[in-house]
Amino acid sequence: MKRERIYGIMAEFDSAQALIDAAKRTHEAGYKKIDAYSPFPIEGLAEELGFHRDEVPLVVLIGGIVGGLTGYLMQYWMSAVDYPLNIGGKPYHSWPAFIVITFEMTILFAGISAVFGMLALNGLPMPYHPVFNVPRFALASKDRFFLIVFSSDKKYDPAGTRSFLEGLQPRSISEVPS
Amino acid sequence: MAEPYKTTLEAQQAPVIEPGYTFGTVTEKISAIVLTRPASNGWFLGFGIAFMMTMMMLYAIGYLFLKGVGIWGVTIPIGWGFAIVNFVWWIGIGHAGTLISAILLLLRQSWRNSINRFAEAMTLFAVACAGIFPAIHVGRPWLAYWLFPYPSTMGVWPQFRSPLIWDVFAVSTYATISALFWFIGLIPDMATLRDRSTHPVAKIVYGMLSMGWRGSARHWHRYETAYLLLAGLATPLVLSVHTVVSFDFAVGIVPGWHTTIFPPYFVAGAIYSGFAMVLMLAIPIRKIYGLEDFITERHLQNAAKVMLATGLIVAYGYGIEAFMGWYSGDRYDAFTLWNRLHGPYAGLYYLLLICNIFIPQVLWIRKLRTSPIALFFVSLVILVGMWLERFIIVVVSLHRDFLTSSWGMYYPTRWDWMTYFGTIGMFLAAIFLFVRLLPMISIFEMRTLLPEAEVKE
Numbered sequence: 001m002k003r004e005r006i007y008g009i010m011a012e013f014d015s016a017q018a019l020i021d022a023a024k025r026t027h028e029a030g031y032k033k034i035d036a037y038s039p040f041p042i043e044g045l046a047e048e049l050g051f052h053r054d055e056v057p058l059v060v061l062i063g064g065i066v067g068g069l070t071g072y073l074m075q076y077w078m079s080a081v082d083y084p085l086n087i088g089g090k091p092y093h094s095w096p097a098f099i100v101i102t103f104e105m106t107i108l109f110a111g112i113s114a115v116f117g118m119l120a121l122n123g124l125p126m127p128y129h130p131v132f133n134v135p136r137f138a139l140a141s142k143d144r145f146f147l148i149v150f151s152s153d154k155k156y157d158p159a160g161t162r163s164f165l166e167g168l169q170p171r172s173i174s175e176v177p178s
Numbered sequence: 179m180a181e182p183y184k185t186t187l188e189a190q191q192a193p194v195i196e197p198g199y200t201f202g203t204v205t206e207k208i209s210a211i212v213l214t215r216p217a218s219n220g221w222f223l224g225f226g227i228a229f230m231m232t233m234m235m236l237y238a239i240g241y242l243f244l245k246g247v248g249i250w251g252v253t254i255p256i257g258w259g260f261a262i263v264n265f266v267w268w269i270g271i272g273h274a275g276t277l278i279s280a281i282l283l284l285l286r287q288s289w290r291n292s293i294n295r296f297a298e299a300m301t302l303f304a305v306a307c308a309g310i311f312p313a314i315h316v317g318r319p320w321l322a323y324w325l326f327p328y329p330s331t332m333g334v335w336p337q338f339r340s341p342l343i344w345d346v347f348a349v350s351t352y353a354t355i356s357a358l359f360w361f362i363g364l365i366p367d368m369a370t371l372r373d374r375s376t377h378p379v380a381k382i383v384y385g386m387l388s389m390g391w392r393g394s395a396r397h398w399h400r401y402e403t404a405y406l407l408l409a410g411l412a413t414p415l416v417l418s419v420h421t422v423v424s425f426d427f428a429v430g431i432v433p434g435w436h437t438t439i440f441p442p443y444f445v446a447g448a449i450y451s452g453f454a455m456v457l458m459l460a461i462p463i464r465k466i467y468g469l470e471d472f473i474t475e476r477h478l479q480n481a482a483k484v485m486l487a488t489g490l491i492v493a494y495g496y497g498i499e500a501f502m503g504w505y506s507g508d509r510y511d512a513f514t515l516w517n518r519l520h521g522p523y524a525g526l527y528y529l530l531l532i533c534n535i536f537i538p539q540v541l542w543i544r545k546l547r548t549s550p551i552a553l554f555f556v557s558l559v560i561l562v563g564m565w566l567e568r569f570i571i572v573v574v575s576l577h578r579d580f581l582t583s584s585w586g587m588y589y590p591t592r593w594d595w596m597t598y599f600g601t602i603g604m605f606l607a608a609i610f611l612f613v614r615l616l617p618m619i620s621i622f623e624m625r626t627l628l629p630e631a632e633v634k635e
Contacts, residue, residue, distance in 0.1 A: 016633045023395075036395040039201060039370070040625040042633055046399035056403040060411075078327060078335035090339055097339040100422060104347040107415045111355045111408055115362050118404035122397045125389035132392070138373040140393050141366070143201035 007130040007178035008150040009161050011170035016042050019145035022168040023048040033153035037146040059117035060110050067109025071102040134174045192475035194289045194627060201625050208621050209374050211467055225610040231603020238596035239314055247317055249593045256576045256588040261315035263568045264598050266423055268308035273416055274452025275301025276356060280412035289480060291623040292472045297456050298360040303608040305353045307601040341425040348422035355415055359408055365391050366622040420448040433510040434575030443495030450488040451564035453481050454557035461550045472619055475548050482547040493535045510580060523574045526566055533563025
């Protein structure tokens with residue numbers, strides 16, 4: 001199998017506004033496998049790239065439900081089934097007293113799901129990524145904005161894509177070696 | 179129509195971030211503190227003192243493990259001495275971090291962006307200090323893990339109807355979620371430090387901590403969703419933690435503990451002392467590191483206003499406690515009130531009223547609210563006052579309960595004091611390390627506050 005030598009073509013922009021406009025035009029031009037990089041979250045940018053399905057809320061909901069059930073059933077099983085102990089004449093299944101820990105376990109599981117679910121869906125941790133091969137990309141965590149068209153895109157062709165990106169008036173253009 | 183109103187309001191208020199900064203200069207200014215600024219002699223002196231205090235704490239705890247809790251002042255009837263006082267005090271201080279990072283995020287208070295990072299760090303270190311006390315207080319600390327439900331050869335499980343077990347879950351959940359919230363907030367800034375640092379070891383360490391963050395728009399989208407959801411989860415959590423701590427008392431039948439006002443009044447007190455600690459740290463740090471442009475007069479004022487409001491809730495709590503002592507007609511409750519006002523610890527109660535209610539009223543004066551030195555001292559007074567409050571609740575309630583024959587007195591020993599001051603040292607040592615090793619202000623959230631970050635569709 002022939003390995004792609006070029007991962008994509010990357011254009012650098014000066015401002016968040018320039019990036020969001022460029023992302024919009026690139027997506028409208030029919031490029032689907034594209035991504036944008038910015039030093040802070042820009043509202044609406046992901047949607048311009050055609051990203052509409054964010055599964056993080058679902059992961060958190062499932063985590064919360066699992067946590068709540070775990071918390072309650074754990075207490076029920078331990079206090080009423082596995083080793084019932086009469087404490088102060090209270091029922092073995094004293095549900096009001098179990099609510100606090102059920103609540104805490106709900107939050108704990110949902111919170112852990114939020115963090116690790118987000119990282120997993122983002123494919124992190126990923127210490128190496130081809131975009132880091134571009135020296136100027138170090139500025140993506142400071143004050144520059146980048147747009148990339150991946151070479152795996154159907155519409156990608158080395159010369160045509162490059163000239164299209166040049167038409168967006170970027171600050172610089174670089175090829176990303178894979 | 180709205181514009182003139184907005185401008186007059188803004189004219190009165192100091193900005194959240196002084197004008198003239200760009201993405202680049204904000205990044206440079208905050209990251210330079212970690213990456214290029216040499217550690218000063220003052221830093222070494224401060225860290226050295228804090229570290230020695232930490233060693234003193236370890237010495238006191240080591241001796242405790244050798245001899246047992248008899249070296250402390252705890253006796254019957256006062257079985258809960260300094261350990262519980264300090265636990266409640268520290269965990270209360272921790273509350274401000276989550277309040278600032280979660281609740282103010284949900285309320286869209288953008289001024290929080292410059293103080294949330296170190297307030298969260300402060301939360302973590304305060305919770306770490308708090309966690310020490312219950313563990314060493316159990317008498318046989320090497321068996322403290324019995325508090326957790328694990329399948330043991332003894333076959334028994336924890337007693338889930340006890341508020342003390344609720345507390346174990348509440349505090350450990352709080353510690354975990356605070357650490358995660360802090361860590362997730364640090365990821366994009368770790369990427370900034372990875373790209374800025376020149377030292378090969380620093381590059382590798384920050385690179386690993388950044389998880390390979392590259393700022394992709396899809397990543398940011400999921401990141402913001404997760405951050406917002408975590409804030410939504412942390413908000414009820416932070417309110418629940420001190421509520422559960424107050425259950426440790428309120429579920430008991432001791433006069434002075436058995437009251438329904440405790441949960442809200444504990445939460446308000448926690449936020450009160452937490453903001454006082456935030457100010458006590460922020461005021462010297464912004465001065466030493468020249469961050470007055472990021473932590474402006476606006477932040478100090480807002481924190482002072484939060485302290486004023488929560489302080490009044492706390493004052494209301496004291497009022498209701500006293501009122502119920504009289505109105506309930508319960509002779510033990512009435513005696514608790516009398517004992518606070520005239521008993522052997524009465525001096526501490528009056529000092530508490532002075533520290534927590536009377537002195538903080540100076541914050542009504544705008545001039546003092548914007549003066550860092552005045553705020554620093556008011557915060558110190560509040561922290562002392564909140565510590566006294568926990569001392570009154572724990573010790574003064576316990577030392578004279580139902581039977582005159584079982585009355586007693588509590589005198590802390592030098593080991594109590596060494597452990598207490600030792601945890602302050604540990605807290606400060608952690609803060610000293612934090613300001614040198616991690617960006618103390620969230621860089622990426624500061625970028626979003628700049629006017630050039632605004633985009634239109």
